[in-house]
Amino acid sequence: MRGAVYNLAIPNAIPNSVNRVLRPANILRKVAQLSCVLLGLTMAARAADWSGPEQQLARKIAAVTGPGAVALSVENRSSLGKRDGEIIQNGLRAALEGLGIRFVKAEQSAATVVISLSENPLSYVWVAEIRQGEGEVAVVMVSAPRPVGSTATHESVPLSLRRIPLWSQDDPILDVAVLEENATPTRIAVLDAGKVSLYRWQGGKWQPEQTLGIAHARPWPRDLRGRLIPAKDHLLDVYLPGVTCQSAAGAQVALSCHETDDPWPLVPAALSGGTVSVFPSAGSTSVAIPQVTAFYTPTRNFFTGALTPGVGKFRTVSKFYSAALLPREKYLLWLFAATDGRVHLVDGMSDQATRLDWGSNLTSVRTACGAGWQVLATSSEEGSADSVRAYEFPDRDAVAVSAAIDFPGAGVIAALWAEAKGDAAVAVVRNRETGSYEAFRLAVACSQ
Amino acid sequence: MRLFDWRWLVVSSVMVAALAAKAETRPQYGGALHIAMRAQPTSLDPADPSQPDSVSRRSLTTLLFDTLVTTDENIRVQPALATSWQTSQGSQPGSQRWQFRIRRGVKFHDGTPLSPEIAAASLRAANPSWNVSVDADSVVIEREIEREGSDPELLAELAMPRNAIAKRNPDNTLSGTGPFHVVDWQPGKKLTLAADENCWRGRPFLDAIEIEMGKSFRDQMTALELGKEDLVEVAPEQTHRVSQEQYRLASSAPIELLALVFTRDVSSLDEKLLREALALSVERGSIRNVLLQGAGQPAASILPNWMSGYGFVFPSNADLARARHAREQVHTIPTWTVGYDGTDPVARLLVERIALNAKDAGLSLQPTPAATTDLRLVRILLASIDPWIALANVATVAGIPAERASGSVEDLYASERALLATQRLTPLFHLPVSYAASRTLKDWALHPDGSWAVADAWVEIGKQ
Numbered sequence: 001m002r003g004a005v006y007n008l009a010i011p012n013a014i015p016n017s018v019n020r021v022l023r024p025a026n027i028l029r030k031v032a033q034l035s036c037v038l039l040g041l042t043m044a045a046r047a048a049d050w051s052g053p054e055q056q057l058a059r060k061i062a063a064v065t066g067p068g069a070v071a072l073s074v075e076n077r078s079s080l081g082k083r084d085g086e087i088i089q090n091g092l093r094a095a096l097e098g099l100g101i102r103f104v105k106a107e108q109s110a111a112t113v114v115i116s117l118s119e120n121p122l123s124y125v126w127v128a129e130i131r132q133g134e135g136e137v138a139v140v141m142v143s144a145p146r147p148v149g150s151t152a153t154h155e156s157v158p159l160s161l162r163r164i165p166l167w168s169q170d171d172p173i174l175d176v177a178v179l180e181e182n183a184t185p186t187r188i189a190v191l192d193a194g195k196v197s198l199y200r201w202q203g204g205k206w207q208p209e210q211t212l213g214i215a216h217a218r219p220w221p222r223d224l225r226g227r228l229i230p231a232k233d234h235l236l237d238v239y240l241p242g243v244t245c246q247s248a249a250g251a252q253v254a255l256s257c258h259e260t261d262d263p264w265p266l267v268p269a270a271l272s273g274g275t276v277s278v279f280p281s282a283g284s285t286s287v288a289i290p291q292v293t294a295f296y297t298p299t300r301n302f303f304t305g306a307l308t309p310g311v312g313k314f315r316t317v318s319k320f321y322s323a324a325l326l327p328r329e330k331y332l333l334w335l336f337a338a339t340d341g342r343v344h345l346v347d348g349m350s351d352q353a354t355r356l357d358w359g360s361n362l363t364s365v366r367t368a369c370g371a372g373w374q375v376l377a378t379s380s381e382e383g384s385a386d387s388v389r390a391y392e393f394p395d396r397d398a399v400a401v402s403a404a405i406d407f408p409g410a411g412v413i414a415a416l417w418a419e420a421k422g423d424a425a426v427a428v429v430r431n432r433e434t435g436s437y438e439a440f441r442l443a444v445a446c447s448q
Numbered sequence: 449m450r451l452f453d454w455r456w457l458v459v460s461s462v463m464v465a466a467l468a469a470k471a472e473t474r475p476q477y478g479g480a481l482h483i484a485m486r487a488q489p490t491s492l493d494p495a496d497p498s499q500p501d502s503v504s505r506r507s508l509t510t511l512l513f514d515t516l517v518t519t520d521e522n523i524r525v526q527p528a529l530a531t532s533w534q535t536s537q538g539s540q541p542g543s544q545r546w547q548f549r550i551r552r553g554v555k556f557h558d559g560t561p562l563s564p565e566i567a568a569a570s571l572r573a574a575n576p577s578w579n580v581s582v583d584a585d586s587v588v589i590e591r592e593i594e595r596e597g598s599d600p601e602l603l604a605e606l607a608m609p610r611n612a613i614a615k616r617n618p619d620n621t622l623s624g625t626g627p628f629h630v631v632d633w634q635p636g637k638k639l640t641l642a643a644d645e646n647c648w649r650g651r652p653f654l655d656a657i658e659i660e661m662g663k664s665f666r667d668q669m670t671a672l673e674l675g676k677e678d679l680v681e682v683a684p685e686q687t688h689r690v691s692q693e694q695y696r697l698a699s700s701a702p703i704e705l706l707a708l709v710f711t712r713d714v715s716s717l718d719e720k721l722l723r724e725a726l727a728l729s730v731e732r733g734s735i736r737n738v739l740l741q742g743a744g745q746p747a748a749s750i751l752p753n754w755m756s757g758y759g760f761v762f763p764s765n766a767d768l769a770r771a772r773h774a775r776e777q778v779h780t781i782p783t784w785t786v787g788y789d790g791t792d793p794v795a796r797l798l799v800e801r802i803a804l805n806a807k808d809a810g811l812s813l814q815p816t817p818a819a820t821t822d823l824r825l826v827r828i829l830l831a832s833i834d835p836w837i838a839l840a841n842v843a844t845v846a847g848i849p850a851e852r853a854s855g856s857v858e859d860l861y862a863s864e865r866a867l868l869a870t871q872r873l874t875p876l877f878h879l880p881v882s883y884a885a886s887r888t889l890k891d892w893a894l895h896p897d898g899s900w901a902v903a904d905a906w907v908e909i910g911k912q
Contacts (some may be wrong), residue, residue, distance in 0.1 A: 077760065118757040121833065121896075125757025125857050139761050143857040219553075222650035222904060223475045299651055301474055321474050341473055341909065360473040 050088050051095075053144040057126050058095030060140035061113055064130050067100025071109040078119040085117060088126075122146060161376075161390050161402040164441040166426065167199070167206070173428045174226035175417055176439040177236060189236055190439070191228045193220055196238060196245075196255060212255035216243045223301040227264055230420045239264045242298030263293035263308055266323050268422035271366065287327045292334075294323065302339050312348015320344070322416065324364035324375045326393055333393065335375060337362050343377075345396060356398055359386070361416035363425050367444045370401055374444055376425050378413045385410035388427060390444055402444065409433035416442075475891060479907035480656040483679045484668040488636035488661045493622055494612040495574035501829055503703075503881050503898035504661075504681075506609045510901060511641060511657065513612035513624035516548050516567065516587070517603055525603050529554060529562060529613055529625065530587070533603075538590045546589045546602060554648045556615045557629035570613045571606075601854050604834035609899075627652040627903040637661055653906035665793070669884070678889045678907070679900065682882040684743035685794055695884040701896040702745050702752045702878030705828040708786070708802070709846050709873045711821065718778040722811065723871040728771035729809035730802055732764050732876055739797050744879040750842050750864050752878040754896075755835050758861050762868070762875075771809035783812040787821035799825050802876075827879075833896050835860055839867065846873045 074092065076085040092115060093103065106112055111132040118125045123143035130138040166176050166185065171192045179198070180187035186201045187209070195213050199206040226240040235253055238245035245257035265272070272291035292311060294303040297319075305319045311334050320336040327333075328347075336344045343356040359378030366373055374390040375398070387404035407413070409431030416427050424443040431438055487504035494509045516530035530548035538545040554562040564582040571580045571587065579590045589602065605611060615623040623629075625648065628641035639659040643652045663671070668680035672695060682690050682697065691697045714720045732746030745752065746764040753759030775781070786803065788795040796815065802825070803813035831841035836854050843850035848870055853863060868875075881898030892905040 116760065118753070118760065120755055120757035120835070120857075123757065123857065127758050127761055129761055137761075139758070139861065141758055141858050141861060143757070219646065219648050219650050222653060224650070299645075300477055339476060 050084075050091050050144070053124070053126060053142045054088065054091040054095045056142045057115070057128060057140070058092060058099055058101075060142065061096060061128050061130060062099040062101060064138045064140060065101065065111045065113065065132065068111075069102045069104040069109050070096075071106040071112040072096070072103050072115070073113075074115045074117065076117045078117045078124060080117055080119075080124070088117060119146065161388065161405045162441075162443045162445050163405055163407070163427075164443065166439040166441055168436055168438040170436050172224070172414065172430070173437040173439050174224060174240075175228045175415060175428065176426050177228035177230050178419060178441070179230055179235065185441075189228050189230075191226050191238060193224055196228065196236070198253065210253055212245075212247070212253060214238065214240065214243070214245060214255065215257050216240070217259060218242060218298070221299050221301055225296075225301055225415065227417060229265060229269060232269070239296070241296055241300075261295060261298060263295045263306075264303070266292045266294050266307075267325060268418045269420045271325075271422040287329070287332065289325070289327060289332065292325075294320075311346050314346055314348065314351065317346055317351060318344055321360035322362050324362045324377075324418075326364055326373050326375065335362060335364075337377075352396065354396075354398075359413070361413055363416050363418040365418060365425055365442075365444060366422045369444050374401060376416065376442060378416060379404065385432075386413040386429070388413065388416065388442060405442070407431070407440070408438065411438065473908070475653045475904070475906040476909055477653050477906070478655050479909070480658060481654050481679065481889065481902060481905065481907060482677045483657065483659045483902075484663040484671055484677045485659065485661055485681060486663060486665065486668075490635040492630070492633065492639075493616070494610050494614055495570070501610075501831060503700075503829065503900075506895075506897060506899035507901070508639070508659070509609035509612050510626065510899065511628045511903065512622075512626040512630065513609075513614055514626055515609070515612050516606045518607050525607065527551070529567065538592075540590075540592075542592055543590055544593045546591075547583060548587045548589070548606075549585055550587060551648070552585075554625050555646060556623040556625055557644060558615070558617075558623040560615060560623065562613070562625060566615050567613050570615070571611060573614075573616060574611050601834060601836055604832060604837055608832055608837075628657060631656070649903070652903050654902070657902065672884055672886065675886070678886045679892065679902070680884055682884050683793065684879050684882060685739065685741045687743050687882045688741045690882075690884050693884075694887070696887060696889070697882065697884050698894050699743075699880040699882040700894050700898040701754050701833075702747075702880050703830050703833075703896060703898045704879040704881065705747070705750060705752075705830060705842060705875060706744070706798075706877040706879055707750075707826060707828060707846075707873045707875045708823050709826050710823045710871070711847070714871050718780070720871060721774045721778050722781070723874070725771040725774040725809050726806055726811055726813075727871075727874040728767045728774065729805045729811065730874070730876060731766040731805050733766075735798065735801050736877065739794060739801060740877065740879075743882075744877040747875045747878045750867060750873075750875055751830075751835050751838060751860075755830075755833060755838065756860060756864070757857060761861075764875075766805065768809060775810040781810065781812055782822075783814050784822040785814045785816050785818065787816060787818060787824040789825075789827075790817035792827070795825055798876075825876075829898065836863075839864055842873070843867055848872050 074089040111130055114129045116127045118127055124146055125141055125143050127139060127141040167188060167190050174191040177189045178185040179189055188199050190197045190199065195211050197211050198209040200209045221241055226238065229237045229239065231237055234249050235247040242259055242261060243257055244260050244262050245255045248254045248256060267289060271289050290309065293308050295306040296303050302319050302321050305317045307315060307317065317336055318338040318340060320338045322337045324335040325332060326335065331347055334346045336346060337358065337360045338344050342353045343358050345352045345354060357379065362375055362377040364373055364375045371392045374392055376388050376390055378386055378388055385406045387406040389400055389404040390402035391398040392401050407429040410433065411429035411431050414428045414430050414437065416425055418425050424441050427440045427442050429438050429440065485504045487502045489499055489505055489508065491499050492508060492512060494513055499505060514529050516528055517525050518528040519525055529551050531551045533546060533548045536545045550562060550564045550567055556562065564585060564587050568580045568582050568587045571578060581588045613625065617623065627644055627647045627649065629644050631642045632640040638661065641657040643655055645651050665681060665683045665686065668677065671677040672680045687697060687699060714723060736742065736744060736746055748762035748764040749759040751759060786799050788799045799815040803815055806813045828842055828845050830838040832838050840850045848867060883894065883900060885892065888908045890906050890908055893901040895901060
């Protein structure tokens with residue numbers, strides 16, 4: 001368990017968005033290079049930012065000591081990193097020298113100056129304690145705003161599960177849909193409690209394209225969840241508790257929302273209504289996948305368990321948080337993360353409650369790796385960060401096929417949905433260090 | 449009129465330390481939460497001046513009521529019952545007009561829609577000296593400002609639980625807009641709450657909360673061990689022991705000031721020297737290690753370092769040589785009586801230890817639980833995590849005249865230094881507030897002001 005944190009962590013590096021397993025790829029090498037450039041720019045910008053308070057504090061110190069010889073020491077009592085501390089120390093020394101102060105050993109000095117780089121919840125507080133002879137200690141100080149929202153470096157580990165950053169924002173993200181992509185996503189939609197925001201990748205960054213407000217009369221439930229489903233004949237559908245919205249085509253996208261208890265689709269659009277290979281890597285037999293939809297409780301955070309058209313003989317299953325589909329040779333196996341904390345396997349004939357110690361977010365992806373279908377499931381040790389792991393089901397027992405992948409800032413997984421193509425998933429994570437929400441594409445990589 | 453940039457303001461109550469955010473399962477609906485507390489509030493009115501400020505009271509208020517503004521996890525002001533706000537020049541020279549637009553569609557627990565009139569009446573009841581009015585869909589507060597274009601403390605004050613919006617009915621009942629409503633209220637004994645199905649922030653996960661009051665630390669811990677309570681208070685000196693056990697232990701940032709407060713001003717140079725000697729004689733470090741079992745932080749500042757950023761410049765180490773030197777300049781040494789709260793399990797031990805330290809410096813202290821004494825050992829709960837509000841409140845408790853102020857961190861330091869220079873109080877320790885919870889209680893949060901937040905908490909239903 002974590003104790004109360006009252007000195008907020010100050011991250012000192014940009015996110016490491018490049019997974020080690022991807023390094024050989026040229027494009028990702030370029031991304032890494034770009035990251036280095038960005039890192040350098042960030043550092044440079046940060047160094048420049050300190051000049052104001054450095055000059056301010058230097059002037060205040062010089063006003064007490066006057067020009068001359070002083071013994072200076074700088075102590076970092078804040079969450080600033082070592083590098084920032086050194087940059088500030090150098091900046092302070094330069095600023096003091098510019099005001100006619102020379103630095104000598106304590107025994108040769110007319111004054112000793114101890115500068116402490118401290119902080120309070122909102123600001124860095126730099127305090128100089130100045131001793132001149134036997135007199136009282138003079139204290140001068142300045143403050144500088146603390147940055148908000150940057151992320152700590154996260155050490156990634158070699159995995160067959162890739163984590164690709166899609167989007168980050170302060171407001172809770174409910175879902176992110178990739179609307180267009182070439183080698184990488186070029187247009188995305190981001191769903192939060194009040195709107196759908198469309199972004200296009202232009203000029204090396206995401207540019208806002210349009211914001212579509214979501215009208216709703218009833219208060220949202222706590223632990224709000226929602227889905228973005230790209231559509232074939234229009235841009236997308238939005239599913240929220242008690243509300244569904246549909247986009248209208250046009251030069252400018254419009255969103256039409258209405259209060260309804262329409263069920264949410266459980267099967268990725270690209271997979272439903274057709275047949276898919278059960279073992280695509282082995283060219284095995286195909287099985288038809290009907291769309292299955294599930295009713296969502298408008299005032300809670302789970303599905304009621306009512307399904308349409310149902311799974312085999314089951315029109316109703318236990319109330320559940322999430323579901324995953326696994327096509328078998330002659331039937332479809334569904335996994336439901338039920339509100340009773342157990343994962344239920346439903347094959348159309350039986351409903352088997354397992355003892356899997358999984359979290360409440362799970363989904364499945366169809367890939368060209370391994371058995372062709374993997375279940376991605378959340379898990380966490382109590383008090384530690386959440387993680388996602390890929391599993392396969394040779395029979396009715398889960399076999400882990402990837403190492404667990406975790407997220408920056410000891411992230412807590414807020415959502416895990418399959419993407420429309422069904423070959424990857426989107427995980428939305430709340431970064432516990434920054435408080436921001438980050439969406440990642442999770443893809444299974446073969447031969448790792 | 450300009451839109452106020454509120455992003456960098458500190459306000460009081462909600463720097464949240466999310467505890468045990470175990471997310472392997474989503475929050476589950478249902479169940480009742482059982483909480484115990486020592487305090488025995490006899491009123492739930494957030495503005496009732498007869499009720500002492502306490503973390504328990506702050507916690508209860510946030511269950512039943514909402515404020516116009518609140519803060520997010522980054523301690524930035526966020527809309528609550530007010531959706532937006534603007535400032536402009538007031539009608540009087542040197543005054544500022546704040547206009548808060550009231551959120552639509554919010555209802556009190558009795559079904560009455562929230563209106564600017566009710567919100568304004570609530571703020572007037574809590575702050576009789578404020579100039580509060582209504583303008584269309586907004587509440588307007590006009591007040592003098594200390595300096596051009598700056599009155600950040602208003603937002604901080606509005607976020608304090610005491611300024612929560614309550615509908616006060618003619619029959620002396622109260623209604624709020626918080627996540628829970630009152631089902632049964634036995635003043636000072638027991639409070640039973642039920643989830644508000646139509647809460648504007650969404651129905652809470654818990655169905656009910658039962659709060660037992662007037663329970664000693666020991667009784668609370670026993671109840672937790674027996675499974676009768678889910679969330680109990682822990683004395684600072686007990687946190688080390690409890691941390692060895694199976695419960696979730698959580699402590700806030702140091703938010704309580706333990707200090708010696710003199711009942712009158714310094715009246716002579718001799719008295720000034722003796723008070724200085726006393727402050728220098730207290731061995732805070734060893735007292736913390738032994739009597740407080742390592743809890744809290746030795747302090748010579750009023751504000752804890754995490755709040756001000758400069759607390760470390762006030763040395764808290766004992767300096768017996770300097771203490772004796774100061775004492776030796778005085779010929780006649782009076783015996784000071786030192787009062788303490790007889791119901792505080794550790795207060796007497798602390799005072800006796802301080803008296804021994806003082807004796808080493810040649811001073812004479814006489815501990816007594818009597819009410820009338822020369823000085824007292826007091827616990828002062830910092831009123832807000834806004835340092836200006838906290839400082840002003842400590843001054844008031846210590847009997848030092850203080851005016852509303854704000855400014856730079858250096859101004860804050862100067863104000864704190866001026867307060868300490870009065871020698872009306874000698875800071876000793878900054879203490880956190882600690883709680884122990886059963887392992888089935890999830891997603892509860894602890895604010896740095898020491899209060900707990902269980903609006904988003906839920907109780908885990910065991911896997912069957």
